[in-house]
Amino acid sequence: MSAVTTSARASRARIFLRHETVLAALLIVALFGLGLFNDRFLTVDNLLNQGRLMTEIGLIALPMTFVIITGGIDVSVGAMVGLCAIVLGYSWKNLGFPLPLAVVFSLAVGAAAGLANGLVITRIKVPAIITTIATLTLFRGLAEGISQAHSVRGYPDWFYFLGQGDVFGVPTQLLILIIAIAVFGVVLDRTSFGRTLYAIGSNETAARFSALPVDRVKLTAYTLSGLMSGISAFVLVSRVTTTRSDMGMGYELDAIAAVLLGGTSVFGGSGTIWGSVIGLVMIQLLKNGLALTGVKGDATIMVIGVVLIASVLIASSLQRRRE
């Protein structure tokens, strides 16, 4: 479970370990509890299905972890998903790109959008939250403008394999997510890029003085955010077989909730991919389990809110007691 922590950051690692294990323990308790309440929850079928449904948010939560570790934030991810979805459909149907090229093009647009965010944040130095609130409107607006309220449908069958197919019984997009989790986890934990992320979050000025490539790393993090939004859009369009300009609305808050729940500090400098994954799984399974138990949507939303505050509260009290 705690494979990501290394002995190099011993004392800090213990604190991280603490939050993630607490969270994981809570998750297991929740799973058992919900599983007791109804028998359809802890079935392989259901759990795999939930894995399928949480992929879009999951793919976004990974780079979001990077971004928040640097002390930034990106609330435009949902809009980027919408933009990439529209671009995918539009370039295929209206510009006549072959579908694979359209997919690649939409990923490129996503990365470009993320890069734009990064440039404004690193070059012009507008704080991340403000930049991304503005680009949230801008990207969504671009999606609306390009699509002119048209949807694009009628994709060839192979296109749906990603969103609706299975590989040896495991939903295709879930496999993609697992691979992404592994890659992001390794990058964060084992590479100098990852270490620089932490350094920036802990003390950006010191990081600059240590000649770390602060701007380049931040730029990469935001670009990744855009790129993963593009992949998320690809999965989404494949799953629902159509494009809409309002796709991805609200994804940013879901992703941020998962990351913060997972123990990443919003002030930067700490957090793990593993924590974000646990946070993601916890929110998804809570929503699912509660729904299966018969709890209606509005009450579920409330529970998630309480869980979020409570977990971070518990974790931060534990952290403060250690200090």
Added chain:
Amino acid sequence: MSAIALFRAPAGRATLWRRFFTQETLLAGAIIGLAVVVGLINPRFLAANNLADILLGNAYVAVAAIGMSMVIITGNIDISVGALIGVLATVSGSLAVAGAPIVVTWLAPLVLGVAVMGLQGVIVAYVGVPAIVVTLGMLSILKGGLISVTGGKWITDLPVAFHLADIEIFGFIPMPVAIMVGATAVAAVWMRWWPRGRAIYAIGGNAEAARLSGVSPRRTLVLVFALHGFFAGIAALLFATQLRVIQSTTPSGLEFTIITAAVVGGVSILGGVGTVVGATLAAVLIAEITSALVFINVSPFWTHAVQGTLILATVIADIERRRRRLAGAAR
């Protein structure tokens, strides 16, 4: 003027021109400039009732932006305010329909707003949970709770006396405008001249220094959140009394609009800088842009793209202006 002058000696030569060149004056200029440009294209834009409608329809955003500015100046943020306004409006309307005295229906959202936001402030200040987490969680609680309790049933049959927004002061100033201007003025004065008000900037700028000079950062932070709740309550009142029905759902995206107003108004998310006058002006400007885009026939499909671009342009300009002003200080 800008509170920045209170805490940092202007670096370099602060000429009269530079001091005049604040975000507030820029915004005021933009408001007037835009009105002129659009008026040239479609003179109906400048009709008194249109300008009045722009102000009236969005006064609640300006009032909410006052509280939000304070929160942002302390270096925090709040994304639950939109949901809170929805809840407070519903509470107020429900009380009115249930026959409570009108004064009670008007005071209830204020009290409740202070309570809810104050609670969040306590969690942020004393327990140490980051504001974004608390308010993100509270957003969900309020949103879900509102639907759970009301079932989404709209509140109709409001008593006529309830409609605060219909009252006119001195016979011609509509109440929402009066409240907007009045609240901004009171808040601005308080934050400039009262020690407790100035302390808000101190916490945002340098909490340690603030504490050393006798300000209790934690208590002040709770006060700030409570005030934010108070202004949210006023905003909810304006929101609820505007129309004859109250839609018992949370207006979506409202918190982002309010944050945008505060930020475009010159409040810095890094804390310590900005004024509520700027936030009010920015809220007016944003409302004006929304209306202007319809008047100059911008394709409705591109409206949001244009809005986003303008907001981005404004914040970039603000940062640039500020950077040049503090030429010499580290970022």
Added chain:
Amino acid sequence: MRNYLLTTAAAGAFALAMNSGASAAGWDGADDLPTSPLACDASAPAAPAAAKPYDGGKAVNAPDKASKEISLVDVPKLIGIGYFNATSKGITDGAAELGNVKAKTDGPTEAKIDEQIKFIDNYITSGVDGILFAANDPVAIAPVLKKALSKGIHVVGYDANSTPDAREWFVNQAEFNGIAKAMMDSMAKEVGENASFGIVTSTFTTPNQARWIAEMQAYGAKCHPKMKWLETVEAQEDNVLSFNQATTLLNKYGDKLQGLFGMTSVATPASAEAVTKANLCGKVAVIGLATPNAMKPYVHADCVKSVVLWNPIDLGYAAVHVMRAVVDGKLKAGDTSVDAGKLGKLNVVNGSEILLGPPFIYDKGNIDKFDF
């Protein structure tokens, strides 16, 4: 300063470039589906029963629950607006009347298709017998509905359709062109053939609204060619935003605007309020879809003469009866009508759609009889 001016100039240029002039130049937001305007006179042809072969989907290996108790879930576009509160009430009433149906309404708090899909998916897993839905997007909702069918769950839609093969039946409140005709004729009757009007809708991507507007445009071009369509504004499902947008339209066009169409149960009362606040009652007509309670003040004040459309309670009621008939085997592919309790026999049209009936008009005389 220079940057500021540059970026503002860029934004301004962008804005003007996006200037589309009068946006009435061909509304095509309905995803290029063909329009079929009705005849201009009052003789609207009665919909021929089952002119098309049945094109609905089929529940695979559905357990036989004829006459046994079934549990249903109703997943509307969103919860928390008067319209779907009313359909939900209709479903509850119908379920109570039938006696062997347990129905509950659950759905997203915002009209998002992705959320709606997740709701339906959870209910599939929890094993309901039947799903009633009003889709946020006809194509996007199809995969999850087909999954329901493949698991033997019956699927019946109402208000907003999905692709036909994703559900067994769809209860249609009225044909798109019928609604368009009713709306345009009402407007013409109130403000004359030379009137100009604006439209306040939710979003341009809401399928029903987009189709209605397209049909309205086609019908207008055919039967009321002198009526001018000025502009359409969108306002989500937000009351205050709808009010502000309607007010902006009124201010922009002044007395060149004689009528406002409200395309949703949120837009219409807000438009009526805008007209009232601007003291234009009687000078600007407000026509649209709305629930009675929200419109009572305006109808009583003679600001709005009539509120068109159908009875959403009946719509929900019919939906649950159709579901019961499907489960009991009383409604099968190829049938031409179905028995819907107190609504009598409803006709099957377009292969697998069940038509609720003629539009229902709420006016000063009858609006107080309704409480939803």
